[in-house]
Amino acid sequence: MKCEREIEMNKILLDSTISYDKEGIYKQELEKDTVININNSNIKLYLLTKESIKIIININSEVEIYNFTTTNLDLTLNLLKNAKVKFYQMTITDKRIKNIITATHQYQETISNLICNGISYGNGNLSFIVNGIIKKGNINSICNQTSRIINIDGGKSLIEPNLFIDEYDSLANHSAYTGPFDEKTLFYLESKGIKEEEAFKLLLKGLFKKETLPKDYEEIIDQILIKALRR
Amino acid sequence: MFIIDKINVKTTDTNKKILKDFSLTIKDGEIHAIMGPNGVGKSTLSKVIMANKDYIITSGTITYNNKKLNNLTTDEIARNGIYLIMQDPSIIDGVSNSECLRTALKERDSTDTNLYTFITKMKTEIETLKLPSDIMHRSINKGLSGGERKKNEVLGLKILKPSFIILDELDSGLDVDSLKIVAENINNYLKENKDTSVLIITHYSRILDLIKPDYVHQMEDGKIIKTGNITLAKEIEKTGYTGINEMRKRDRNE
Numbered sequence: 001m002k003c004e005r006e007i008e009m010n011k012i013l014l015d016s017t018i019s020y021d022k023e024g025i026y027k028q029e030l031e032k033d034t035v036i037n038i039n040n041s042n043i044k045l046y047l048l049t050k051e052s053i054k055i056i057i058n059i060n061s062e063v064e065i066y067n068f069t070t071t072n073l074d075l076t077l078n079l080l081k082n083a084k085v086k087f088y089q090m091t092i093t094d095k096r097i098k099n100i101i102t103a104t105h106q107y108q109e110t111i112s113n114l115i116c117n118g119i120s121y122g123n124g125n126l127s128f129i130v131n132g133i134i135k136k137g138n139i140n141s142i143c144n145q146t147s148r149i150i151n152i153d154g155g156k157s158l159i160e161p162n163l164f165i166d167e168y169d170s171l172a173n174h175s176a177y178t179g180p181f182d183e184k185t186l187f188y189l190e191s192k193g194i195k196e197e198e199a200f201k202l203l204l205k206g207l208f209k210k211e212t213l214p215k216d217y218e219e220i221i222d223q224i225l226i227k228a229l230r231r
Numbered sequence: 232m233f234i235i236d237k238i239n240v241k242t243t244d245t246n247k248k249i250l251k252d253f254s255l256t257i258k259d260g261e262i263h264a265i266m267g268p269n270g271v272g273k274s275t276l277s278k279v280i281m282a283n284k285d286y287i288i289t290s291g292t293i294t295y296n297n298k299k300l301n302n303l304t305t306d307e308i309a310r311n312g313i314y315l316i317m318q319d320p321s322i323i324d325g326v327s328n329s330e331c332l333r334t335a336l337k338e339r340d341s342t343d344t345n346l347y348t349f350i351t352k353m354k355t356e357i358e359t360l361k362l363p364s365d366i367m368h369r370s371i372n373k374g375l376s377g378g379e380r381k382k383n384e385v386l387g388l389k390i391l392k393p394s395f396i397i398l399d400e401l402d403s404g405l406d407v408d409s410l411k412i413v414a415e416n417i418n419n420y421l422k423e424n425k426d427t428s429v430l431i432i433t434h435y436s437r438i439l440d441l442i443k444p445d446y447v448h449q450m451e452d453g454k455i456i457k458t459g460n461i462t463l464a465k466e467i468e469k470t471g472y473t474g475i476n477e478m479r480k481r482d483r484n485e
Contacts, residue, residue: 183284188321188371191281192335192387193309202334206325206370 020045027217030055038063046217049073052097059083066090066213068221073099079110079141086113090208092224094122094155102131105141105170114145117207120155121228127158132165132172139169149178150207152228201229233257233395233428238291240272240279240453249275249286251453257395257428262421264431264439266464267450268472273432274318277399281305281315295395310339314393316384318400323371328383329353331371332390339391349390356389361412377404378413385416397430402438414441436464 017035020026023042030047033054038045041061049055052072057065059077062084067075069091077085083105091099103112112132120126132143143165149157161174181203189199208221233256240250249272257263267273279286280293282305293300300308309315323331332353336344353367360382363369372380381401388396396417402410418441421427431444439447439461447464449457451472457463 185321185323187281187283187305188317188323189326189331190305191309191315191317192331192391193306193338194331194335195306195338196304198334198338199306202326202330203323206323209325 025214027214046214048217048220049075059085064088066217068208068217069099070097070224071095072097073101075100076102076104077112077114079103079105079107079112081107082110083107084111087115089114089116089118089128090221091116091118091126091128092221092228093118093120093126094124094228096123096125098127098129100129100131102133103143103145105132105134105138105143107141108138109140110138111142112144114147116145116147116159118147118149118157119152119204119207119225119228120149120157121152122155124151124155125157126155127160128176129160129162130174131162132174134165134167134170134172136166138167141167141170143170143172145174147174147176148207150204151178151180152204204229232259232294232296233430234292234294235280236292236294238279238293239289240275240286241289243285243287249453250279252291253454254291255448255455257430259394259426259428261446262429262431262442262444264433264444264447264464265450265455266433266436266447266467268434271450272453273450274399277315277317277397277430277432280308280313280397282308306338309335309393312394313397314388314391314395315397316381316388316399316401318403320372320380320384322373322380324373326371327368328371328386329367332387335387335391352390353386356386360386360416362386378406378409381405381413382409385413389416389420392424394424394426395428395430397432398438398442399432400434401431402433402435410438411441414438417442436461436468439464 016033019037020043021039023040025044027046030049030053031051036057038059038061043063045065047067049067049069054074056076058080060080061082064086066088070093077087089099089101101114101116103114114130116128116130118126118128126149128147130145130147132145134141134143145161147159147161149159151157157178159176159178161176163172163174165172186199190196204225235253235255237252237254238250241248265273282303288301295311333344333349357366362382372383375383447459447461448455
């Protein structure tokens with residue numbers, strides 16, 4: 001099934017394979033296991049995954065992918081020839097869930113940057129299992145991952161940054177943080193006269209808005225954030 | 232008037248005493264400078280005034296315009312007109328300058344600031360401070376040099392219009408040209424707001440050549456040990472903190 005450009009969220013009811021062949025901005029809601037093929041550069045893909053599903057994304061070009069979820073997720077990025085991917089995972093939960101994100105470099109000179117941000121609130125227990133795999137022979141590949149989970153009022157979290165590198169001539173980095181917001185950052189905002197609660201809201205929203213998101217996509221995230229902030 | 236009356240301060244985690252019977256009075260419109268070597272409690276003082284949770288006032292009072300600040304939170308103190316330019320301003324990814332300053336204004340006035348007025352004011356001040364034109368929409372201090380971060384803090388000052396300014400090591404990270412621009416902007420602000428008081432915390436006297444203090448205090452071991460005018464700053468610059476202390480001991484013995 002092909003997606004129209006700049007459309008409202010489409011529900012995938014029957015098809016489990018989607019191909020993107022033209023450059024553009026796409027938004028896609030997913031409710032079942034899906035394979036996505038990205039065959040052109042200058043594609044920005046905004047995903048919204050609603051169920052505990054498995055997604056495989058085959059990439060042949062330079063692409064930015066965003067995914068927002070509140071549930072379990074198993075997502076694999078297959079970096080094929082000429083693949084350069086920036087992947088942003090955004091998760092908010094008050095449940096015990098696991099997000100497994102894997103970047104598999106299957107060609108030389110491929111680049112993956114995985115940025116995973118999460119909020120675990122209430123009785124939440126969020127795990128990010130982030131895997132970077134560079135197979136032998138895929139020289140000059142770069143595999144980076146940055147993960148961050150903010151815990152709010154009792155929320156728990158775990159990050160497992162895994163780098164499986166079988167090629168010397170490659171580069172891999174990771175950073176991970178779980179815990180509350182930095183006191184220094186809160187102090188900075190409060191010293192401008194912003195109440196602690198408001199400062200907290202700004203930081204929570206900011207966690208996901210480091211990148212410019214489409215308005216309707218941002219609204220969906222905001223609705224979930226408001227729920228988390230009401231606690 | 233800003234009055235610190237014999238405060239004793241310790242750190243929250245280690246109970247280490249940092250400020251000892253520290254007193255200071257700053258009248259409206261006055262500029263005071265506190266000088267001292269590393270570790271005497273200068274930067275701590277700025278954080279204590281702003282109710283940083285790392286420190287506890289065990290005795291004494293801080294009052295501003297007859298209002299006791301001891302039991303106020305950081306944001307309440309700021310909304311009373313006190314503005315701190317930190318030595319090392321935070322970088323906050325995801326929160327833009329305009330979001331931060333508009334929220335701060337909203338908290339002060341309880342009404343949403345007119346967007347057009349806000350943007351116009353921001354644009355004018357950004358130009359005056361020679362900051363990148365897109366800084367309004369950028370994450371707070373992200374991708375800025377040390378000097379630009381200090382300028383960005385001055386931008387906040389000009390938008391929020393405080394009546395008491397604390398400059399903690401303003402000159403650190405600033406090159407000569409940037410320091411001049413920053414000092415010029417603060418001086419212009421003081422000209423327009425004559426009742427505004429300033430507390431400058433510094434190691435060096437060079438900043439005091441640009442923002443001229445009425446009083447200079449030398450700090451040591453958690454308290455003020457000497458007060459004078461700009462001449463004291465020059466003496467310290469010439470002889471160093473060790474030198475000036477030895478001269479004082481010699482004077483006492485004679």
